[in-house]
Amino acid sequence: MFQSVKNFMNKGDDRHDELRKLDAEADQFKLPSETLPQLFKLLFFAGLAVLNYRLFARSVPGIWGQATGVVACMAEALALYCSHYFSRAAGLFRNTLGVCGAILMLFSLIHGTFSIFDLMRIASFSAAIHWYSHVVAFPLLCGLIGLSVIAITMTHPQNIVRLREALAHTQIARTRAEAASDSRLMRTSSVIEDARLAHRQEKTQRESEYLQTLKQYIGIEAEKRRIVLSIPDPQLRAQLAQELGIENQEPEQPKSRPGFTQGRTKSSVLD
Numbered sequence: 001m002f003q004s005v006k007n008f009m010n011k012g013d014d015r016h017d018e019l020r021k022l023d024a025e026a027d028q029f030k031l032p033s034e035t036l037p038q039l040f041k042l043l044f045f046a047g048l049a050v051l052n053y054r055l056f057a058r059s060v061p062g063i064w065g066q067a068t069g070v071v072a073c074m075a076e077a078l079a080l081y082c083s084h085y086f087s088r089a090a091g092l093f094r095n096t097l098g099v100c101g102a103i104l105m106l107f108s109l110i111h112g113t114f115s116i117f118d119l120m121r122i123a124s125f126s127a128a129i130h131w132y133s134h135v136v137a138f139p140l141l142c143g144l145i146g147l148s149v150i151a152i153t154m155t156h157p158q159n160i161v162r163l164r165e166a167l168a169h170t171q172i173a174r175t176r177a178e179a180a181s182d183s184r185l186m187r188t189s190s191v192i193e194d195a196r197l198a199h200r201q202e203k204t205q206r207e208s209e210y211l212q213t214l215k216q217y218i219g220i221e222a223e224k225r226r227i228v229l230s231i232p233d234p235q236l237r238a239q240l241a242q243e244l245g246i247e248n249q250e251p252e253q254p255k256s257r258p259g260f261t262q263g264r265t266k267s268s269v270l271d
Helices: 002-028 035-059 063-088 091-119 123-155 157-229 234-244 258-270
Strands: none
Touching (some): 035 063, 035 091, 035 123, 063 123, 091 123, 157 234
């Protein structure tokens, strides 16, 4: 029993030793340094920039050649930026860096080659190099730099973040505007409904007052007619009826019942 416990403890120690060895091996493993390749890359791009500037400064006399050389150095610097951040980017920004860096790097290599040919005094290329430097180089480099800068800035992650923020703020502003418009519309509708209700109430009140006045007028007219018709004097009744615009009608005499009249007749005959 004690032997089995001892073996188990020894196995646990062996496991800890293996883990320590693995940790030591992991600590010893290091990625290779990129300082030297980065230094050589900077020297390479710097040499290309010097060759590009020399080509245009020597081929084109005056300030125009120096300006073309500066634009060529700018293209070289932009190509260096693309190559440096290509491995640190992703998505559309990485693709843009790759395409722009490759195009600018290609033209930088071509210009450097032209500069070397000029240094070597190769006569077959001198006329074409001078014509290219005078006519084509400056607008071509300016166009490539402009397009590259626009493409890089438009696909840059910060610009994408700003675009998303702008979309979010635009949506918020649109929602607030819609809410404000709905609120104003509700208030306007409420004012319109209140105005309609007040108009209806005023109309109902006027009609009620008109009915009350009409009832009073009917009562007064009926009372005038009753008073005029109750005058026993025919002339006075006719005169007042004419003044008040009432038709002069004789007051109705009470009708005698037929049976009563016949009874009176028979009694008078008997008498």
